[in-house]
Amino acid sequence: METSDRYIDKDAVIKRITDLKKERDAVIVAHMYQNPDVQDIADTVGDSYALSKYCASRPESTIVFCGVHFMAESAKILSPDKTVLLPERYAGCPMADMITAEDLREFKNEHPGYAAAIYINSSAAVKAEADVIVTSSNAVKIVSRMSEKNIIFGPDKNLGAYVARQCPDKNILLWNGFCPTHHKIKKEDVLNIRSQHPDALLLVHPECTPDVTELADYVGSTKGIIDFATQSDRSEFIIGTEIGVMHRLEVENRNKGKRFYLMSPSLTCPNMKRTLLESVLRSLENNEYNIEVPHDTAERAKKALDRMMELGN
Numbered sequence: 001m002e003t004s005d006r007y008i009d010k011d012a013v014i015k016r017i018t019d020l021k022k023e024r025d026a027v028i029v030a031h032m033y034q035n036p037d038v039q040d041i042a043d044t045v046g047d048s049y050a051l052s053k054y055c056a057s058r059p060e061s062t063i064v065f066c067g068v069h070f071m072a073e074s075a076k077i078l079s080p081d082k083t084v085l086l087p088e089r090y091a092g093c094p095m096a097d098m099i100t101a102e103d104l105r106e107f108k109n110e111h112p113g114y115a116a117a118i119y120i121n122s123s124a125a126v127k128a129e130a131d132v133i134v135t136s137s138n139a140v141k142i143v144s145r146m147s148e149k150n151i152i153f154g155p156d157k158n159l160g161a162y163v164a165r166q167c168p169d170k171n172i173l174l175w176n177g178f179c180p181t182h183h184k185i186k187k188e189d190v191l192n193i194r195s196q197h198p199d200a201l202l203l204v205h206p207e208c209t210p211d212v213t214e215l216a217d218y219v220g221s222t223k224g225i226i227d228f229a230t231q232s233d234r235s236e237f238i239i240g241t242e243i244g245v246m247h248r249l250e251v252e253n254r255n256k257g258k259r260f261y262l263m264s265p266s267l268t269c270p271n272m273k274r275t276l277l278e279s280v281l282r283s284l285e286n287n288e289y290n291i292e293v294p295h296d297t298a299e300r301a302k303k304a305l306d307r308m309m310e311l312g313n
């Protein structure tokens with residue numbers, strides 16, 4: 001476990017979290033982009049949809065979701081009767097905020113006959129306007145299996161461009177959103193780190209720009225990247241996704257002699273890093289911040305998620 005000097009008495013904080021978790025009948029889940037300290041105290045670590053499904057399968061009545069706002073909303077949609085807490089009120093996702101429900105309604109009205117495939121990194125209100133939801137691991141499969149040829153894809157134009165390259169028979173209109181963390185990586189960053197580690201495989205997330213994904217040996221979700229590196233018989237990897245994944249890679253590949261190089265030090269999502277151990281403790285102490293999704297919105301968003309499940313099976 002990594003140590004941190006941010007906490008006055010880290011062990012005491014962890015002990016109090018463990019005690020309160022029992023008292024509150026809570027489960028703690030953490031996204032792979034969370035701080036290592038937070039990942040280490042979570043009951044499970046994963047990507048957003050896997051965590052939401054995990055929460056729905058658990059008996060606890062309270063979910064502490066260490067991630068960003070749209071993820072906690074997804075957990076609430078799948079577990080409407082449970083209390084879902086987001087430890088940091090302002091842990092949002094700038095990409096999710098690049099499209100509103102009204103934006104999507106207008107865009108659909110301007111393009112009649114198009115079906116909306118919406119990335120799970122979106123608000124519950126936007127999901128409610130979608131025809132189907134996709135994740136970064138299943139987007140290509142879902143879009144290729146959709147009966148509609150004309151598709152609106154949003155909010156991430158980079159993931160959308162990657163899907164369009166893999167699904168040439170579809171006519172895909174991209175919303176102009178992007179993840180500020182992945183989008184800022186330039187082709188020059190990749191060429192630079194590749195020249196330093198010529199034997200390393202380049203694994204990147206599809207939220208990176210087409211200039212970057214075109215250079216990659218593997219393009220996939222955070223879980224896909226971790227599984228690929230863990231199962232590979234190669235020993236060096238350049239990682240093109242958020243820095244939190246480096247901790248998971250180290251944990252899952254302990255003593256295997258593998259080396260991981262972050263593609264750029266700027267691959268840090270400030271919103272994911274808002275949550276600290278103290279945030280989790282405060283969340284359990286004060287029951288904050290309670291995430292609610294209006295019933296009608298949750299029902300419509302759930303339909304789009306259910307269609308993802310049907311097409312993904």
Ligand code: SF4
Pocket residue numbers: 033068092093094095096121179180181182242269270271272
């Ligand atoms: S890494 Fe990007 S997509 Fe993920 S929460 Fe941060 S801003 Fe949003």
